[in-house]
Amino acid sequence: MRLTKLIPLGAVILGFTLPCYAEKIVVAGSTTVLPIAQKAAEVFMNNNPDSDISVRGGGSGVGIASLIDGTCDIGNSSRSIKDTELDKAVTNGRSLKANVIAMDGICIIVHPSNSITELTKKQIKEIYTGTVSNWAQLGGTDETIVVISRDSASGTFEAFGTLALDGAKVRSDALMQASNQAVASTVSKTPGAIGYVGLGYVSSSVKAVDVNGVKASKETVLTNKYLLGRPLFMYTNGEPKGLAKQFIDFILSPAGQKLVEEEGFVGLK
């Protein structure tokens, strides 16, 4: 066969095989980070049609465990890695690298008619553990407190339990909601209600109260002055490389951080 005939044949084979080598990554973990990852992946793949980013949830523990097991490339987490997870990573020969991509500020919200404008962390804990059950005990009107919480599968529930309740359990009669939006909606319709949502979910239909005298804002969350703030992570196995690096760099770019804020979180830029 002549060489000139081999060239088009090679080109055809190359054309068929190239898509098979298009880089693909799997992103898994925190349900809190999930909307950021999904939105960012959608925009990134539109801009880079050859890339393939598969995003799924499962929770922070699942994300980190998947990264250690090697079944994902980026492990999303709404909390810092635990010592037990680090030990497991070392045992499995992994060296996990934390990449902070945004901050989450958990706001305490009440019905707009509520006269309370500020709560201490201690009072929030007393409300959510059931020690305090009437707004009058906190200087408000004589009205039973209706406690709204996120369901126990959410990263926000876990973060709230750690940051606000010091690990104490939420009272058993609290109304559990499946999303930030559902919490905000329930609080807006229930005069005696209290709930907690991400900073981006605060609207005029609810009232955000100060915590320990500090108002939740981008600045107070970023400077750790606001108590109920936390970093959001994308963990990688070692320094991010290839498509994982491009994807994280995109999220940290001005365009990516804009998406972060559109999803209700606090951008780093």
Next chain:
Amino acid sequence: MKKFLTSIAAAGFISMIFGLGVANAGEVDLLLQKLVEKGVLTPGEAQQIGTETKEQVKAEIAAGKNTSLPAWIQNTKLKGDFRVRYQLDHSKTSDTGVVSDRNRGRVRLRLGVDSKVNDKIMVGAGIATGTTDVTSYDSARSNNQSFGNAFAKKPLVLDYAYARYTPVSWASIMGGKMKYLPWRPTDVMIDNDITPEGGVLQLTKKLNDKTNLFLDTMLFVLSETEPTTHNAMTYATQGGIEYLLTDTHSLKGAVSYYDFSNVKGRALDGSQGTNTKSSGSGTTGLNKYGFREITPAFELGIKNPFKPIANITGLSMLDIEKLAFFGEYYNNLAAPAKNNGFASGFGFGNEKVDEWGKWQVQYVYSMLEKDSVLDTLPDSDRYSGKTGIRGNKVSFQYGLGKNTWLQLAGFRFENINQIGTNRRAPTTVFQADWNMKF
């Protein structure tokens, strides 16, 4: 571009000083805050650099790569506790006999080291105040040293030294003089200060989110006398379950079987001399019976049991964190009579007394017949660790600050072995302890 390069330089500098061990987390936060105030970094960049640096240090320590600390320090944990005690022993030699009071100041110091040999093997060792006088009943059962002897120095002894091998998460093997005792809801049958010698295989199985099973198999050496006589040994097994009944109710139960072999016809070190003797008497008399012990035990825990009442009355002090009921039964299958015992009680208060204002109360009633358990094992605070006794223990713990607490305890026990005017010989013991853990 200039700002970007400045940020990179700041991140590198902070990572470097963390790595060199010349700054702690608080100092780095302060440094980042200053850089934000000077306009070198934005708050977001400072947050990103600070958090990622802390995470990096955590990961390096876990991997044993952090150069700021030698690997042996990273793999070793030091721990200990110290207790100062005032103790009043108020006793009668008989029902109508002479009353005697004994006032004592006592200390107990325990220092321990846990060190990881590798990811699967841990070695633990501890020294403590105590005595190696094996003829003393509290040699194995107490680490107290009483004030006196014109300020004489107090001895330190090897409290424990053992290794634990954990090949998989659900199984571990221990060997040595171990800081280990099988689960019991009280220390009535086996004093908490005892560190047994031999080996243990521990298996656990988590069935689901609510149920956990455990099985411990033990082999302990009580007395090594071969080739003259067979060694006195303890072969024991304990099977148990932890079950979450509801979000607030939990149950833990176990059945244990102890075969104390070759103790019949033998005098054991540390005996209080209250088991039945075949010849001789007191601590040097020979045991008339063997000891094969079956011991069922349970503990029911209830979280926030009075919350509904607290909510209705508005009295938050009623909303205690935990209430527990517990009990255990002892039956020595190898003795024909006076071979039963039991302990039962309750406790309430905070789950842990680890900071100011937290508290716990506990009450235990217990009875040990003469040959119900081996008289080298029972709690030394209850009638000096004898058998043939019954009585009450009440204790109150109150947190004085982080890792320090006060304990007040009262014991009222009497003898149920003897007859006639010397029948009860009741003893009251009061202890006031200041405890510190580090």
